[in-house]
């Protein structure tokens with residue numbers, strides 16, 4: 006297995022810059038998820054690591070080797086695609102063993118390797134079948150088995166689950182995590198599904214289209230916990246989390262108070278505040294009723310959604326729409342109700358309204 010280092014990577018198609026100043030250090034054995042909206046360059050970065058994409062600046066290292074100019078075949082990486090890319094006229098066994106056969110590996114060794122990997126991904130009973138007779142989930146397992154049998158240094162996954170239905174996605178997601186543990190492999194996984202990112206990644210790289218910042222498109226690269234609890238800017242705050250973080254504009258005193266509704270909230274900041282800030286709060290950190298733990302906002306309930314294990318309440322308030330999430334079903338407002346909502350003070354996030362960067366609080370210190 007191997008660590009992957011992307012050093013100051015630029016990628017452009019003609020005059021259009023897609024990836025700029027990308028810096029990432031992916032540790033040996035880590036499961037890293039690249040997440041971001043459509044078109045932000047996730048697949049391009051994966052193809053770059055695989056050697057399928059030229060770049061105009063920077064270097065790619067796999068372990069200590071600079072592979073920037075190396076052929077795909079010499080990089081020892083395996084890529085698993087969304088569309089499986091299986092040979093339809095070959096059986097599952099032949100699909101998995103194809104690469105080994107080309108390399109003229111001994112038939113007994115091939116047989117042993119294929120059966121071992123098939124067992125690992127649950128395909129033992131399907132080795133004689135053609136891909137056309139398999140379900141989407143089974144086909145994706147064949148694609149996975151074909152990658153595993155090569156013992157690559159790095160696995161690259163390009164939205165491998167996006168063709169599967171929700172139930173299958175959840176079970177294969179779990180299997181992939183277990184497989185990652187078993188193999189101890191370095192895996193880089195592209196998705197635009199933030200639930201996949203949050204549940205699968207040891208680390209998440211949140212990417213934005215280059216137009217968002219202009220200078221770079223890696224917005225934050227950290228553990229799922231840090232990305233969720235301390236988003237580095239408004240883009241990450243709004244992209245990660247479902248339902249989305251509530252955000253609204255507020256005035257500051259410039260020193261240590263921020264006006265929310267008609268209450269001044271004292272905050273401990275490292276630097277003077279900008280005059281306008283964006284305040285953020287996640288739906289689960291809004292509670293029904295007036296409480297001492299934070300500013301209270303009144304509003305009228307627009308819609309409620311009962312999801313069984315939790316319910317969401319969407320309320321129109323004078324600071325804007327606020328979504329509240331609770332697992333407690335006892336207090337259940339209905340549309341049209343007048344409602345008091347408390348925003349838990351220690352759960353508030355603050356961003357500069359101009360730069361959209363997170364405003365560090367004293368409590369943010371490591």
Ligand SMILES: Nc1ncnc2c1ncn2[C@@H]1O[C@H](COP(=O)(O)OP(=O)(O)OP(=O)(O)O)[C@@H](O)[C@H]1O
Pocket residue numbers: 018023041042043044045046047048049050197
């Ligand atoms: N060969 C190409 N020539 C020109 N532009 C390209 C080429 N390949 C990709 N692009 C552009 O590069 C940008 C990034 O594409 P990429 O496929 O990496 O995005 P993505 O984040 O993986 O998106 P998605 O989630 O939709 O797959 C897009 O704007 C795309 O149109």
